Amino acid sequence: MTFQASRRVRFAHCDPAAIVFFPRYFEMINSVVEDWFSDVIGLDFNRMHQQLGVGVPTASLQTDFTAPSRLxxxxxxxxxxxxxxxxxxQLIIEAHCAGELRLRNRxxxxxxxxxxxxxxxxxxDLRQQFTQLLED
Structure with a gap:
């Protein structure tokens, strides 16, 4: 199952050329992961970190930037x-704008x-949810 979330490119995301400064993509990716855990898995980061004492830090990122994104x-x-x-x-995260691939991240x-x-x-329970999503 694929989860989708939109993000508007803000002034704060951009370099002086008005294109996304690449580290800002990682902030957007992290926000999409956080939304996925909350909206699909039913486990928001506040509960995860503050109440359960667990987290899901990123251990590896592989990203291809295929076209610039603009303000x-x-x-x-x-x-x-x-x-x-x-x-x-392991997650695959892609960003598109008007049908054009802008980045692909593993x-x-x-x-x-x-x-x-x-x-x-x-x-x-989480393993079962993940497994079900992989099968869908």
Whole structure:
């Protein structure tokens, strides 16, 4: 199952040439991941971090930037889970504008205990949700 979220390119995202400064894409990607966890998985980051004491830091990012994005454009991000491991989750995230691919990202998140910072196994309910999404 693919999750979609739109992000308008704001002045704060841009360099002096009025195109997205590449680190700002990673902030947008992270916001899409956060929305996916909240809207699709039903586990918002506040509850995850503050109440459950767990997190999903990014362990790996591989990104291809295929075309520039400009101030005022609306990017449509799509997030598709690819693979679930014992403690990790791999996602493919793409951004398009008017049908044109702007970036393709492969992110690996790791489920960690916030107290120790060490990876822990996904709980069965989350693993089942991820597996169902992979099958859909």
């Amino acid at each position: 005022g454009e609306v990017l449509v991000f799509s997030l598709t889970p690819q693979e679930v491991g014992r403690t990790s989750l 992110s690996t998140l790791v489920y960690v205990d916030m107290t120790t910072g060490r990876p822990i196994a996904w709980p069965d």
